[in-house]
Amino acid sequence: MRRTLLPAMTRRTFLASTTAGATLTFLHPFSAHAAAGQAHLRLMETTDLHVHVFPYDYYSDKPVDTVGLARTAAHVADIRAEATNSVLLDNGDLIQGNPMGDYIAYERGMSEGDMHPIIEAMNTVGFDAATIGNHEFNYGLDFLMKSMAGADFPVVLSNVATEAGAAPRDDTTLFRPYVILDRMVTDGAGEEHALKLGIIGFTPPQVMNWDRRHLEGNVTARDIVETAQAYVPEMKEAGADIIIALSHSGIGADAHTDGMENASVPLAAVDGIDALMTGHHHLVFPGPKYEATGVAP
Numbered sequence: 001m002r003r004t005l006l007p008a009m010t011r012r013t014f015l016a017s018t019t020a021g022a023t024l025t026f027l028h029p030f031s032a033h034a035a036a037g038q039a040h041l042r043l044m045e046t047t048d049l050h051v052h053v054f055p056y057d058y059y060s061d062k063p064v065d066t067v068g069l070a071r072t073a074a075h076v077a078d079i080r081a082e083a084t085n086s087v088l089l090d091n092g093d094l095i096q097g098n099p100m101g102d103y104i105a106y107e108r109g110m111s112e113g114d115m116h117p118i119i120e121a122m123n124t125v126g127f128d129a130a131t132i133g134n135h136e137f138n139y140g141l142d143f144l145m146k147s148m149a150g151a152d153f154p155v156v157l158s159n160v161a162t163e164a165g166a167a168p169r170d171d172t173t174l175f176r177p178y179v180i181l182d183r184m185v186t187d188g189a190g191e192e193h194a195l196k197l198g199i200i201g202f203t204p205p206q207v208m209n210w211d212r213r214h215l216e217g218n219v220t221a222r223d224i225v226e227t228a229q230a231y232v233p234e235m236k237e238a239g240a241d242i243i244i245a246l247s248h249s250g251i252g253a254d255a256h257t258d259g260m261e262n263a264s265v266p267l268a269a270v271d272g273i274d275a276l277m278t279g280h281h282h283l284v285f286p287g288p289k290y291e292a293t294g295v296a297p
C-alpha cells in the first residue's frame with residue numbers, strides 16, 4: 001500500500017482497521033479516514049426478501065443467481081470485514097412471495113416453537129433488527145407471530161396496534177414500536193465509544209384493506225408520518241443518539257397526505273430521524289423507473 005493514498009492514517013489506525021477481518025483486501029475510505037474521536041458506522045439493509053433463502057427459482061425449479069439471502073450473505077461478510085463498525089437491518093416482506101412461503105403457510109404450518117426458514121437464515125447471517133412488511137399479514141396474525149417468534153433479533157413496528165389509544169403513544173402495538181440498541185463503535189484512533197442506536201419500523205396502513213379478512217377486528221393501522229412524529233421524541237428522551245427509520249414504504253410524493261402508502265419522503269423530513277431505509281417498491285433507486293413515475297432521483 002502506498003502511503004500517499006492514506007495520508008491521515010496513523011500506524012495505529014491502520015492496524016486497528018486491518019485486524020477487523022482476516023479476509024480484508026480493501027479498506028473502504030470511510031473506515032480508513034475516520035479521525036480520532038470520529039467513528040464511521042456502515043448501515044446495511046435487506047428488503048423484500050420474500051422467502052428467498054437460496055439462489056433458487058422454485059417456479060421454474062432451477063438455480064438462479066439473482067436472488068437469495070445466501071448470496072447476499074457473502075456481501076454482508078465482505079462489508080463487515082471492511083467496515084470498522086456496521087449494522088445489518090431488514091425492511092420486511094420476509095415470509096411470503098415464493099412457493100416455499102406458501103408451502104410453509106399452507107402445507108407444513110407453523111406450530112409453537114417451529115422455525116420459519118427465512119428467519120432461521122436471517123439468524124444465521126446475524127441481523128441487528130427488522131421491521132414488518134405488508135405481506136407479513138398475508139397468512140394471518142397467528143402465523144405471523146409464530147414465524148417472528150424465532151427471530152434472534154428485535155422486530156419493530158410502530159403503526160399497527162392491537163388496541164388503539166387516543167394517540168399513537170397510547171396504543172398497544174402488535175410488535176414493539178422501536179428498540180434502542182446499545183452498541184460499541186470504534187473510532188479512528190481505535191478507541192471504543194458507546195452508541196445508542198434507535199430503530200423504529202413502519203408498514204403501509206393499507207394492510208387493513210389488503211388483508212382485511214385477517215386484520216379487521218384484530219388490529220388497526222395508523223398513518224406512518226403521524227406515528228413517527230409521536231415516537232421519535234420518545235426515542236430521543238430514552239437516549240437514542242441516532243435514529244434509523246425502517247420504512248417498508250416506497251419513495252412516493254414529497255407532500256404528506258393522510259394514510260399514504262409510499263410515505264418515505266415525508267417520513268425522512270420528520271425531525272429527529274437521521275437515516276431512513278425504504279423498500280416495498282422492488283425498484284433500484286435512483287433509476288429509470290423512478291423517473292418514469294415522476295419521482296425525482
Ligand SMILES: [Zn+2]
Pocket residue numbers: 093133134135248279280281
Ligand atoms: Zn411490500
